[in-house]
Amino acid sequence: MSRQHALLSASSAYRWINCPPSAKLQEQYEDKGSAYAEQGTDAHSLAEWKLRKALGMDVEPDPRDTLPYYDEEMEEHTDDYAAYILELLAEARKTCDDPLVMVEQRVDYSRWVDGGFGTADAILISDGCMTIIDLKYGSGVEVSAEHNPQTCCYALGALDLLDDLYAIDTITMIIFQPRRENISEWTISRDELLAWAEETLRPAAELAAEGKGEYHSGDHCRFCKARHECRTRAEEQISMMRYDCDLPPTLTDAEVEDILGKADQLINWAEDIKEYALQAAIGGKHWNGFKLVEGRSNRRFTDEKAVAKAVTEAGEDPYEKKLLGITAMTTLLGRKRFNELLGKYVEKPRGKATLVPESDKRPAMTDTDFDEIDNEKKGE
Ligand code: SF4
Known part of the structure; x- marks a missing residue:
């Protein structure tokens, strides 16, 4: 290459x-x-x-x-x-x-x-x-x-x-x-x-x-190796924060619409920065005002076989029996057999209302959709 x-x-x-x-x-x-x-x-x-x-x-x-x-x-x-x-x-x-x-x-x-x-x-x-x-x-x-x-x-x-x-x-x-x-x-x-x-x-x-032209941030940044440290991306995201110091006590509709249009990129960028800073800190970098601590952890068994044996010997059943989820079941049976055997038992409930840009391919929800969701809830 x-x-x-x-x-x-x-x-x-x-x-x-x-x-x-x-x-x-x-x-x-x-x-x-x-x-x-x-x-x-x-x-x-x-x-x-x-x-x-x-x-x-x-x-x-x-x-x-x-x-x-x-x-x-x-x-x-x-x-x-x-x-x-x-x-x-x-x-x-x-x-x-x-x-x-x-x-x-x-x-x-x-x-x-x-x-x-x-x-x-x-x-x-x-x-x-x-x-x-x-x-x-x-x-x-x-x-x-x-x-x-x-x-x-x-x-x-x-x-x-x-x-x-x-x-x-x-x-x-x-x-x-x-x-x-x-x-x-x-x-x-x-x-x-x-x-x-x-x-x-x-x-x-x-x-x-x-290596010429203008830096321009956007959705394409998620494929960029420089996305954590890129100044243009940071500046464009930080410019969002001007809303913090705007004088009117409440945001206008236009401002909320502006923020909504950029919110996903802002979240992605902030997560990238957090991950970048964490990895650097693990590697020994000190960030002023921050320290590495241990996150929460849960107790766990050190030897599952020994646990199962001890509980069985004590006369109890250590296992719970659970139905596989749809993905695991599809993997077990294969898609064709899954559809033949279980197709009639599968339904897709209505999704939660989500606010997306006009350009999204999904059709906008109508009053009928909301009525159907209400009816589904009543039938639960
Ligand atoms: S992260 Fe920076 S360099 Fe990379 S595509 Fe985005 S704006 Fe361009």
Whole structure:
């Protein structure tokens, strides 16, 4: 991997497009990796293997035994991924005689981003339409395909590779995120994508490669290694605190709306700072006015087997029998069997009212929703 690619990778494009100098700043930090990333790599390996097999391509030996994070859940989600792409292919065959699927295709978008290349999980080409499918194995944050810079970079690389062979005029990006039950789809025309590449991607990449441009904080900061110490992020969050010293005794509606719009970022930033300061203190740093103390802890058994034996010998049952929760039960039975056996016993109660920005995809609650929640409560 070239240094430039690591600097301006597609997966970090959301960050460096929004904050170009953040790219160079990452070089000051060690890449620590994470168990989540390793789990994602395993899921991708298995998904690729299954998809190639399902498409009748040559495959390496079964990788399952070599994947440390392999489990029943991964088995099912990768099955779903392969089946989903086969469905897309079957759908494409209805209108196109010879649709093409490319698996783990290396794509090069260096025409717009110096040294930019990556690997698209799957690409489907049929009748002037190209579909880029990106498997996301994470379950933390729901990923949207809409204006997603990572898939846009892959699409540009794929266009560069295939545009001469296939007259592609429409590109659909799909995020397949099974652990969030999220399939997000977004379509853009070839011309719009190329315009974005020229007007947004290229200028940001040029600035980022040189460590120039303006620091700008936002949602993208959560992917930045400098997020704990970044001055711009701190200043933008601290500017929120001006509300502390405003003269009117109560906040106006407009001020509350302003704070609501920034509250999540403020909380994330404060948590990042607390974690950063804690780790530094554990490492020996002294923060004026603060000290490390032991948190609360609960009593626990030192030897569970010995406890069980002692209680059994005393004539008592040391174990409680509890029904597994839905996630553990799904893992035990597998999703298909779970649905067959238990589907009729599962319900999804109404969620608690939550205040979110207008841009949120969920429909706004109506009076009918509140009536139904009241009725549910009365029926309890
Ligand atoms: S924390 Fe945010 S503002 Fe600071 S460098 Fe990183 S992306 Fe830019």
